[in-house]
Amino acid sequence: MSALKFAAERAVAIHAVLTASKVCQRVFTKLVNGETITKKDKSPVTIADFSAQAVINTFLHNSFPADPIVGEEDSKDLRGEEGRPMREKVLELANSGLDSPLTEETLIEAIDRGMYAGGAHGRMWALDPIDGTKGFLRGEQFAVCLALIVDGQVELGVMGCPNLPVDVKDQNGEKGCLFITVKGQGAFQRNFSSLTETPISMSAIQSLNDASFCESVESGHSNQSDSARIAHLLGITKPPVRMDSQCKYSTLARGDAEVYLRLPVNATYEEKIWDHATGSLLVSEAGGIVSDIHGKPLDFSKGRTLATNSGVVAAHAKIHNKVIEAVQKVLFPDGKL
Numbered sequence: 001m002s003a004l005k006f007a008a009e010r011a012v013a014i015h016a017v018l019t020a021s022k023v024c025q026r027v028f029t030k031l032v033n034g035e036t037i038t039k040k041d042k043s044p045v046t047i048a049d050f051s052a053q054a055v056i057n058t059f060l061h062n063s064f065p066a067d068p069i070v071g072e073e074d075s076k077d078l079r080g081e082e083g084r085p086m087r088e089k090v091l092e093l094a095n096s097g098l099d100s101p102l103t104e105e106t107l108i109e110a111i112d113r114g115m116y117a118g119g120a121h122g123r124m125w126a127l128d129p130i131d132g133t134k135g136f137l138r139g140e141q142f143a144v145c146l147a148l149i150v151d152g153q154v155e156l157g158v159m160g161c162p163n164l165p166v167d168v169k170d171q172n173g174e175k176g177c178l179f180i181t182v183k184g185q186g187a188f189q190r191n192f193s194s195l196t197e198t199p200i201s202m203s204a205i206q207s208l209n210d211a212s213f214c215e216s217v218e219s220g221h222s223n224q225s226d227s228a229r230i231a232h233l234l235g236i237t238k239p240p241v242r243m244d245s246q247c248k249y250s251t252l253a254r255g256d257a258e259v260y261l262r263l264p265v266n267a268t269y270e271e272k273i274w275d276h277a278t279g280s281l282l283v284s285e286a287g288g289i290v291s292d293i294h295g296k297p298l299d300f301s302k303g304r305t306l307a308t309n310s311g312v313v314a315a316h317a318k319i320h321n322k323v324i325e326a327v328q329k330v331l332f333p334d335g336k337l
């Protein structure tokens, strides 16, 4: 029997994401002053974001040295005298997850290996070292997300969700889930603590009345009043499941909710490829459809952003059409785009 496609990449990605997730867990709830800064775009970044990117980029470079990486973070804020205090903390934290320690120089190099511009040709990795940094800082959900993109198509995705309960019905039980998917090979979940992978799939609900939908905690990331109107139009009665990060996609993929709405709050924001690559493949391999608000597939070939898409709508394949109809009715009542 020949090995499954991307078996080597899958194994490396699992090891890299699991190690980085544990690095993040090490400082989770323990961040002190000087370990979080605000980026130019006003979003937060912590020593854990930088360390997780350094760790994953190092694993990728060791195994696939020719592969470029589109990663969210860069080393600007860690450079020079001003960046020294944070740089030293990032170095210590990153090295806690690596067998061969990085130096200050190789740390910066590792982080900046994520500056690739993306595009339509060849292999590249997309990395969000901590997706949902705001959730991480609040002590809630966040995800370490890594995907392999080949010629603009997402082929593999691994997501670590350190704070996600292994079983949604046991919110106080074990936490720490790893989600794994390869195109054409299905979607799987395993616990951080075990090697056993279990296939997951979306729930096949009969009626939208029974559905629940996920959206961002942050009203600045997704329009929550539009989503309430869409849910009402669809006959959804359950309150929204608000959750940070791509944990929303894994929540759908394992059947704990049926619809994910990410509705633009302004006309200029372009979604980033690392915010959707892993999650969207998980959902489509679990039986769902992921598109933008117009029903158009997400296009990962346009560079670092989903420049030709607007928002995200994910749902079980059987109801995706209906959800798009409702989204269009609410967002474009005159039929104009």
Ligand SMILES: Nc1ncnc2c1ncn2[C@@H]1O[C@H](COP(=O)(O)O)[C@@H](O)[C@H]1OP(=O)(O)O
Pocket: 043, 044, 072, 131, 132, 133, 135, 215, 216, 217, 218, 220, 221, 222, 243, 244, 245, 246, 265, 269, 275
């Ligand atoms: N205006 C915006 N619209 C949509 N997403 C945004 C916006 N601003 C930031 N984000 C991104 O939303 C993601 C978190 O989504 P969620 O709210 O679903 O957890 C982050 O990756 C964040 O990017 P960044 O990492 O640059 O802050």
Ligand SMILES: [Mg+2]
Pocket: 128, 130, 131, 132, 274, 275
């Ligand atoms: Mg993100």
Ligand SMILES: [Mg+2]
Pocket: 049, 072, 128, 129, 130, 131, 132, 133
């Ligand atoms: Mg991030």
Ligand SMILES: [Mg+2]
Pocket: 043, 044, 045, 072, 133
């Ligand atoms: Mg960020």
